[in-house]
Amino acid sequence: MERHIDTIGILTSGGDAPGMNAAIRAVTRSARFHNMNVVGIMRGYQGLIDKEFVKFTSSSVSNTIQRGGTILKTARSKAFLEADGRKLAYANMVEEGIDALIVIGGNGSLTGAQLFAREYDIPIIGLPGTIDNDLYGTDSTIGYDSALNTIVECVDKIRDTANSHDRIFFIEVMGRDAGFLAQNSAIASGAEAAIIPENNTDVDQLAEFIERGKRKSKNSAIVLVSEAQKNGVGGAMYYADRIRNEYPQFDARVTILGHLQRGGKPTAYDRILASRMGYAAIEALLEGQRNVMIGIKNDEIVYVPISKAIKMNKPINQELISVLNVLSL
Numbered sequence: 345m346e347r348h349i350d351t352i353g354i355l356t357s358g359g360d361a362p363g364m365n366a367a368i369r370a371v372t373r374s375a376r377f378h379n380m381n382v383v384g385i386m387r388g389y390q391g392l393i394d395k396e397f398v399k400f401t402s403s404s405v406s407n408t409i410q411r412g413g414t415i416l417k418t419a420r421s422k423a424f425l426e427a428d429g430r431k432l433a434y435a436n437m438v439e440e441g442i443d444a445l446i447v448i449g450g451n452g453s454l455t456g457a458q459l460f461a462r463e464y465d466i467p468i469i470g471l472p473g474t475i476d477n478d479l480y481g482t483d484s485t486i487g488y489d490s491a492l493n494t495i496v497e498c499v500d501k502i503r504d505t506a507n508s509h510d511r512i513f514f515i516e517v518m519g520r521d522a523g524f525l526a527q528n529s530a531i532a533s534g535a536e537a538a539i540i541p542e543n544n545t546d547v548d549q550l551a552e553f554i555e556r557g558k559r560k561s562k563n564s565a566i567v568l569v570s571e572a573q574k575n576g577v578g579g580a581m582y583y584a585d586r587i588r589n590e591y592p593q594f595d596a597r598v599t600i601l602g603h604l605q606r607g608g609k610p611t612a613y614d615r616i617l618a619s620r621m622g623y624a625a626i627e628a629l630l631e632g633q634r635n636v637m638i639g640i641k642n643d644e645i646v647y648v649p650i651s652k653a654i655k656m657n658k659p660i661n662q663e664l665i666s667v668l669n670v671l672s673l
């Protein structure tokens with residue numbers, strides 16, 4: 345028999361992402377619509393361990409859909425990685441009367457959710473909240489589109505100075521293990537190349553690309569680089585150093601966009617995505633779903649087993665690589 349759910353707990357965990365507030369709002373309002381109580385858990389799993397609980401009403405989420413960051417705060421809890429931490433978290437959850445959890449976060453956060461659900465038989469619904477877009481089973485994650493737009497705005501500005509000085513800029517963007525941000529921001533900003541973890545880029549190949557652009561009368565170039573470390577340094581620094589050493593004719597500079605990519609207002613796309621996913625999370629609980637992540641595939645809501653969402657590789661569409669190569673000539 346399905347367990348009756350009176351009270352849900354909601355938390356955000358891992359790196360914040362624009363649109364998380366829109367998701368919290370959607371979950372809260374949908375749950376209240378069905379007369380469920382909502383407990384906001386502050387600072388991710390750490391708040392579950394420290395009993396940082398806040399009663400959420402419909403008005404707790406007023407005027408939040410447009411705000412970046414997360415009103416619930418977030419953390420990467422070390423204590424929750426330990427069995428003792430999870431035991432305490434579960435005891436606090438039971439004491440607070442929380443029957444089910446909604447977890448908004450990326451790969452690490454959903455991995456924690458899966459472990460917790462298996463150990464304590466708790467219904468958990470995950471929402472993909474990460475700018476990296478690296479969760480399998482959904483076309484987009486909450487925050488990805490906003491970060492992409494932020495990056496493109498920055499690259500447009502850097503291009504002005506790159507053009508003026510005839511320089512090559514290596515612009516490092518987030519996504520340790522996934523090149524979605526780098527590849528698509530390169531296409532959207534008209535960059536010359538993207539270096540992503542999914543593809544092996546060779547310095548000669550890169551220089552050839554840049555040289556080809558130069559022959560076509562372009563005197564500057566923009567290369568988007570995923571932050572994955574190479575030989576102990578960030579990707580952008582690594583490639584810029586090699587280009588400087590091996591092709592001194594190029595005047596190379598590095599810009600690391602860093603955490604500014606995670607800030608700012610969510611785009612309309614992310615607000616709608618987060619609203620649909622938050623609403624779907626409560627519908628899923630009511631249908632008796634558990635331990636699934638809400639995804640959107642081809643504009644349809646899908647339930648993805650959390651085990652699949654975190655384990656399966658989400659490939660970069662190879663067509664995107666060809667689009668950039670051809671259009672940057």
Ligand code: F6P
Pocket residue numbers: 358359450474475476518519520571606
């Ligand atoms: O997972 C999201 C993310 O923004 C990654 O792209 C990045 O590598 C990481 O978080 C940075 O984490 P922190 O803010 O803890 O330095």
